[in-house]
Amino acid sequence: MKKINDIKLRNKLLISFIFVVFIPVFIVGGFLTNELRQFALKDAKKQASANMERVKERTLEVMNVPLYISNNILFDQRLKQIVNTKYESIYEVVSSYREYNTFQSYRNLYNKEIVNIRFYMENSTLLNDWEIIPVDQQIKNSFWYTTTREGKGLTSWLYLEDETNNDHKYLSLVRRVDFLEYDTSGVLVINVNTKAFNLILSQEAQPTMLVDDQNNIISTNQPGYLGKKLNTIINSKKILAGQTGIFQGNSEGQPTHIFVEAIPLANSLNKVRIVSIITDEDIVGNANRFRRMGVIVAAVSVCVSLLLIYYISKLLSNRLIKLSEQINLVGKGNFNTRILIDGEDEIGQLSKQLELMVNNTRKLLNEVYESNRQKTLLERKQNEIKFKMMASQINPHFLFNALESIRMKAHISGEREIAQVVKLLGKLMRNSIEVGTGKVKLNSEMEVVHSYLEIQKFRHGDRLNYEITIDPLSKNIPIPPLIIQPLVENAVIHGLENKESGGEVSVHTKMKEEGLHVVVTDNGIGISEEKQEAICKLLNEQEEKEGIRIGLRNVHQRLQLTYGNITGLAIDSKEGIGTKISFIIPI
Incomplete structure (x- = not known):
């Protein structure tokens, strides 16, 4: 402690500034910046999850339409009869096709959700009208056809070319339809309208994609991604392997957070996933900008504060040195010294008070004398007050004694009513005079009321x-x-x-x-x-x-x-x- 006291005031101020301001500012700034970054990340994850849930629900609404249509077609008796008939002529086929318009009705009714319905059947007597298509050897050897035939009636969601529409690719519901009466089966393909998916994803601010289990990008709000494989966009092995969740990876050379969630499809052989990409810069960009700005502001503030503290400490120390010299003169007995320091702060006030003390010292003896005289006068007045208080206590006692004498004389003379009233009057006066600042019981207050009413009853009869x-x-x-x-x-x-x-x-x-x-x-x-x-x-x-x-x-x-x-x-x-x-x- 002595070593600290020996340090000059200016150096103390500088040291205290470093420990009280400089270090805490950087500690708190670093902590708040990190908390801001974590908060931004947490908020981004929460928002991304909400966005994914919204996309999932709206996408599922679209995909439920072809699922609903496929369930109805499973029990379409007219289709079953058409595809299982062995026709003798082209005219018979055309006549049967002309009478069947179920696929066209579904396309018209759900034109926002689907674009085409095709049914593939191994029946050589059928004609290909782009709705009912006889299966040839090329179709038989295709991956999607063989997979669906082995699927035991479960649906598959595949990214397929539509040979009836310039080989344009669509996400398609593919499902085997069994005809138990004929011991045959066919394959139903329903193309989902890509525009419906694009409309859903276009409302998302971050890059968002629909991806099948083969990592084909089916739909996206980024035109440059459409038709590509997912591995050309991100390099996460877990995502490419089909896992869901939140992952950290790289997209186009930038560190990103990748959100992957599967669309819950009932009775499906495969799955469709939603993939959303948010770069770390988008998540914590504002936090990083605040951090840089905070560092700059803190550095400038510290520099300005150092200059100000140096200047102020120099002013304080110079004034204190001057005041110390003047106090030393007073300490040596020189009461004629003028103690004047400019300013209205504590040092200026201290100099004025010291000046006042020096002046007052000259009048000390007169003040002591006057103080003693006033003290004597005060004691005399206090004694007079005590005497008057004692006298004031005598008067009520004298009055009570006089009332008691009157009551006794009236009682002896047989004036019992007068004696009772005088007794009540004395009791009422005593209660009024002796009352304090505390509280009394209701019974005691009612005794006073009773005494007062009895006296008034005596007066008024x-x-x-x-x-x-x-x-x-x-x-x-x-x-x-x-x-x-x-x-x-x-x-x-x-x-x-x-x-x-x-x-x-x-x-x-x-x-x-x-x-x-x-x-x-x-x-x-x-x-x-x-x-x-x-x-x-x-x-x-x-x-x-x-x-x-x-x-x-x-x-x-x-x-x-x-x-x-x-x-x-x-x-x-x-x-x-x-x-x-x-x-x-x-x-």
């Missing part, structure tokens, strides 16, 4: 009747003190004061799901709608103002300060009928 109903479940609920008595006082003073007879005040408590529900009701003069709106507005005012219902506002704001805005006073009054004031204390 039959003009006032009251009823207190307490839910047994609510007796021990803690509530703020003097929260119900002001509501009862308001009901008596403002509601019943001008009522000549029959005044009633009721206080009810009830435990509900939301909490303790307290209701104070009177049958007094009530409140007009205008005055009721003014009172509701007054309840939420923050500043103390002269006016009516100050007690209500005090209760309302104490409830909200204690329990939040979910509670507060609710006033429901009708002029000439009475007033109901309620509130809820959440439990």
Whole structure:
């Protein structure tokens, strides 16, 4: 630690910059670049898989059409009769062909999916009308014919030349059709429309191909690939061997990711695959560009930062050296030294504070004297306050003692009613004076309410009747003190004061799901709608103002300060009928 402290400030700043900025920037930059590359690769794989799935589904829709047609032709009784008949003349053959138009109907109906249907049959009496073709020796010796004859009725998907269409190559469904009644069989060939495949693949952004099991490129969105073998495009042995999945390889000299997926064809001797090629540059090209840009930006930022840190550290060190020299003069007792460093930064502020400290030192004795004088004055005033507080405690005790003497004298004189009222008044005053900032039980608050109503009952006689109903479940609920008595006082003073007879005040408590529900009701003069709106507005005012219902506002704001805005006073009054004031204390 001592060696570090001995290093000059300028060198410390340079070293800290290297460790705090330079190294972390390159570590984080390298990590983020690698993560960006992996994310790009993962996203490309996900997108390519989604594209392959879309191509597979649409291609399968096209290939299901010839499969459906071949299944129907298996049970075509008219075709079975035509190809198994031994004709005596050309006229008979032509007549039979003229009456049979099933192949033409399929071609017209599914012209987007297929282009031709041919049926090969070993019957020398047949004529070749490019739909029903008698088998010659060349056809017998062909690979596709012999393979299909041995296929036991399973379909094959082969890339074949169509001799009826200028030897143009098509992906074709080839299938043996057995005629058990005649113990014969023929071969059905249905050419799939290459345009349908080209339309599907043309919507893909990346090079995508349909390839048969002989690695012939059947269809592609790259015109230069059409008609070639797959091995001329890629050099992956696994793909050329027929494997599926995601592979890394080379395509036209570029590193690529190759996605291969087979089209699920039912009851087929071979398979057709979808091959999609995405170059690594396409996958991580943006990531590589960001990496290069990040390296350039980081290098420029580091160079600029080095120059700035060098310049700033030189300024700081020069100013600190000057400040150190001035502090040394002050340390030697020279309080007349001017300590001024330009600037509003911490060093400038430090110089100003040091200048202020030097000036204040000259006034130290006067300040100490003044401080002692003020301290003595403060202690004297505190003693006066304590004395006044003691005196203020004597007055209530004197008042309670006087009330007790009056009560005893009235009791001795037989004035029991007066004695009881004086007792209640003393109890009410003691509760009001001794109340603290804590909470009291509902029972204690109701005793205060009862004392107040008894005193008012003594004053008004039959003009006032009251009823207190307490839910047994609510007796021990803690509530703020003097929260119900002001509501009862308001009901008596403002509601019943001008009522000549029959005044009633009721206080009810009830435990509900939301909490303790307290209701104070009177049958007094009530409140007009205008005055009721003014009172509701007054309840939420923050500043103390002269006016009516100050007690209500005090209760309302104490409830909200204690329990939040979910509670507060609710006033429901009708002029000439009475007033109901309620509130809820959440439990």
